[in-house]
Amino acid sequence: MASATSFYDFKPKDKRGKDFALSDLKGKVVLIVNTASKCGFTPQLEGLEKLYKDLHTSHPDFTILGFPCNQFGNQDPGSNDEIQEFCQLNYGVTFPVLGKVDVNGDGAEPVWEWLKKEKPGVMGLKRVKWNFEKFLVGRDGKVIKRWASVTKPEDLRGEVEKALAAK
Structure with missing residues (x-):
C-alpha cells in the first residue's frame, strides 16, 4: 500500500x-506485537494482558493488537483458531489477536512493512528480528517507538501513558 501515510x-x-480496518482505531493509542505461542518470549502475553487491562480500563482509547507469526523458528504453527484458544486459555488474553501474518519477506503483511519503514530497528534494520517486537502508534497514526523482543511489557507502561496523555 504505497499511498499509506x-x-x-x-x-x-x-x-x-475478514478485513480488520485499522481506521476504526483512529484517535487511539495502539501497541502492536508480533506474537508466537511456542517462543521463549511467549510468557510476555501475560504482561501484555496486564498492561492492556490496567490501562484500557481507565483509557478505553488504548488497545493492543497481537499479530501471530510463524516466521521465527516455526514457533506458531497452529491455525488461527488454535492460536486464539492458546492465548485465551493460557494467558487470559482479551486484547485483539488478529490472523496469522508474515512480518518479513515478500509475503509480509503491508502494515508490518509500513511499521518497519517508519521506525527501523538498530542500525536502520528494516526487518523484524524475532517474535514479540513491539511498535507503539500514537493517536495520529504515526509510530512513536519500537522495542526489541527482550523488552518486557511492564517496561512499556511509561511510554504508553505518555502517548495517552498527548492529545
Missing part, C-alpha cells in the same frame, strides 16, 4: 480472515 490506512485480516 498512517497506520489507519491498513486492513489486515482478523482471526476469521
Whole structure:
C-alpha cells in the first residue's frame, strides 16, 4: 500500500480472515506485537494482558493488537483458531489477536512493512528480528517507538501513558 501515510490506512485480516480496518482505531493509542505461542518470549502475553487491562480500563482509547507469526523458528504453527484458544486459555488474553501474518519477506503483511519503514530497528534494520517486537502508534497514526523482543511489557507502561496523555 504505497499511498499509506498512517497506520489507519491498513486492513489486515482478523482471526476469521475478514478485513480488520485499522481506521476504526483512529484517535487511539495502539501497541502492536508480533506474537508466537511456542517462543521463549511467549510468557510476555501475560504482561501484555496486564498492561492492556490496567490501562484500557481507565483509557478505553488504548488497545493492543497481537499479530501471530510463524516466521521465527516455526514457533506458531497452529491455525488461527488454535492460536486464539492458546492465548485465551493460557494467558487470559482479551486484547485483539488478529490472523496469522508474515512480518518479513515478500509475503509480509503491508502494515508490518509500513511499521518497519517508519521506525527501523538498530542500525536502520528494516526487518523484524524475532517474535514479540513491539511498535507503539500514537493517536495520529504515526509510530512513536519500537522495542526489541527482550523488552518486557511492564517496561512499556511509561511510554504508553505518555502517548495517552498527548492529545
